[in-house]
Amino acid sequence: MNNALSPVQLILNASLPVQIVFLILLLASVVSWVMIVQRWLVLSSANKGVLSFEQRFWSGIDLSQLYQEGTQMQKEQVQVVGLENIFRAGFKEFMRLRQQQSVDKEALMEGAQRAMRVAYSREEEKLDRNLAFLATVGSVSPYIGLFGTVIGIMEAFIGLANQAQATLQVVAPGIAEALFATAMGLFAAIPAVIAYNRYSASVDRITGAYITFSDEFSSILHRQVHTD
């Protein structure tokens, strides 16, 4: 009696449809938080990767030496991510085409740029992954919660109809239980929406950095091709 309105009691006393709604929302919340944390790890590592690789790239290091370092890292089972992948794809393609004497300068540039574009698409896909899920949770879970609330309030009123004396105490637990569904929906949705907005901005920034870098790198390659 004392804790009739505690969340645990509310969930346990709820009717089956409302309990299913609670379960769905809890799952959505947990999974969206898994996504939030995972995206945060991926995006912050990508961000750091961009900064550290740009620093190394512009430190005046020899490009083939930079490529060798990357190969070494792959041998040590360390993942190569982000900008370095784009650089490696472009550089590898450029060196390969350059070894073939028949390839002209335009085709050489084009091949390197295409390889970088492909690597860029892969990297972007890696960054974008799961963001759609966050967007879905953010937009749908309030509706699921609302659905639970409507069902719960309907049941509360049906129960009220059977009462001779319509007092607030009769409907209060049912309505509290119903509103708890909305609360859970919002609880799942709010972090998901915030994370989605933040991460999509972050992805935009990082992909912008990738595009800028690949343009810069291809201009370096272009200079190299035409100075020969």
Added chain:
Amino acid sequence: MSNTFNNMVIYNGYPLSIVIAITFHSLVLAALLYLQTNNRIEALDLIQPTVIKALLIDENPQVRNEQILERQRLERIEDQRRQREEQARREQQQQEEQQRAEAERQRQERERSALLERQELERLQAEQLRREQEDRETEDQRQRELAAEQERQRQAAERDRQEQQVVAEAAAAEVARTEFELVQSATGLIQQVVQENWSRPPSARNGMRVLIKMSMLPTGEVIDVSITETSGDAAFDRAAETAVYRAAPFIELSVLPINIFNDNFRSLTLIFQPEDLLN
């Protein structure tokens, strides 16, 4: 290149994320429960029962009847006692009067005899004395016998009356028992139906009390409802009145024997007194 981050992102960081997400939710739930337990102390006086029980106190006609019977019985006993005392006093008085009259008569007799004595000389004196004495003795005896007879009759009458009274009381108790059950069930029924139809206004408060007097026909129809003691709240009074009208007719009363109905339900007083409201 930062190796720690690279290591964190092994398997795209999923294991770590799952652990963090579940921990986060557990923490939120724990916080919620903690706040709830803290709130509970403050909210204790706001806790409400889920079931509302309307309480209807009925002035039980059977109890009233029993009280009346008891009073009548006591009065009867008192009456009898008074009567007995009265009779004893009267008898005593009578005896005293008789004795007084006797003494008077004897005195007159003696005076007359003295006169005769003086008139008729010594010859008659002895004879008269003897006759007088004889007369007195027979008279005394006659009176004693009369008194004893009266006493015997009185005792017999008393015994008879007592026996009759015991029998009558036993019969009355037997009738009252079956009557009691009938009345009890009918009363309970009225009470229940009225209670079901009683919807209390928001202004109802614990301890409010309104007495409703209802007059019924033997068919169970309610012909009149009046407020004999108001609660001071018009809405509350009206709600009680409406409850009776809504509950009517009490068809079940039509099966009651007419004398029981007349004694108990011709006019019935109901007390409406909520005792379970939360205000």
